[in-house]
Amino acid sequence: MMQRKWIALAATLAFGLGLGATAFSEPADDDASPLGQIMEKVQKNKAIITKGTRNVASYKKSQKEVEDAAKDWAKLAKESKPLNDAAKAAKGQADPVKKWDELMDLWAKESEKLAEIAAKADSTQKDAKDQLNTINKTCTECHQVFRIDAEESF
Ligand code: HEC
Structure with a gap:
């Protein structure tokens, strides 16, 4: 009897603390298109690479992570x-599909290049950062052309 009460109380508290809210926001993620779901992984790699190329010390420490995340980008582009x-x-x-294919191929190619840079022990943070900027242009260009309803998706 007592135990049931406690469980109910715990559930109420958890809900009040926002765990309930989290549970309710989950369906939004599940609603993401297959591409949208891939892009969420893409965004995680972006955070790793951006942080890892931020400055020389960060690059030295995270070169391997940058390499792995860049390889993952090439895979996700495909x-x-x-x-x-x-x-x-x-x-x-x-010819939108042709443009799409070109941008995807470019993204994959430039990501492989970043992975090669990061794989070299003597590569510089500047080289990696410049290559990240090149890749980011590909993201931006494609979003500008094809991600029309981005802002009002929720
Ligand atoms: C060739 C096209 C293309 C390229 C290149 C591209 N994207 Fe996207 N991205 C899209 C499209 C289209 C959507 C909208 C997907 C949807 O909602 O169905 C999207 C959505 C996203 C989203 C929102 C995901 C969500 O929650 O729905 C993020 C974040 C994102 N892209 C990050 C990136 C980053 C970072 C890069 C580059 C490293 C990149 N994208 C490269 C086409 C592209």
């Missing part, structure tokens, strides 16, 4: 390429 609903639905582009 996984993303066939998920081209956004390109198929795009208007005002002569």
Whole structure:
């Protein structure tokens, strides 16, 4: 009897503390498109790489993590390429699927290049950072062209 009460109380408290709210926000993640779900992984790698190339000390310490995350990007770019609903639905582009494929290939290629840089013991933080900036342009360009409803998705 007593135990039941405690369980109920604990549940109420957990709910009040925001665990309930977390449970309710989960479906939003599940609703993400297959591409959206990949992009969430992409974003995690971005955090690792951005942090790892922030300055010389950080790069020295995290070079291996940067390499792994960049390799993962190349893989995720290849996984993303066939998920081209956004390109198929795009208007005002002569050949949107071709543009999509080019950007995905470029993203994969530049990510492999970053992995190669980070794999070299004598590479510099500046080289890695410059290469990250090159890759970020690819993200931005594709989002500008194809991620039309981004802001009002929730
Ligand atoms: C060739 C196109 C393309 C490239 C390159 C690309 N993205 Fe995306 N990204 C998209 C599209 C399209 C969406 C919208 C997906 C959806 O909601 O269905 C998206 C969504 C996202 C989202 C939102 C995910 C969510 O929660 O729904 C993030 C974050 C993101 N991209 C990060 C990145 C980063 C970082 C890079 C580069 C390292 C990148 N993307 C490269 C096309 C691209």
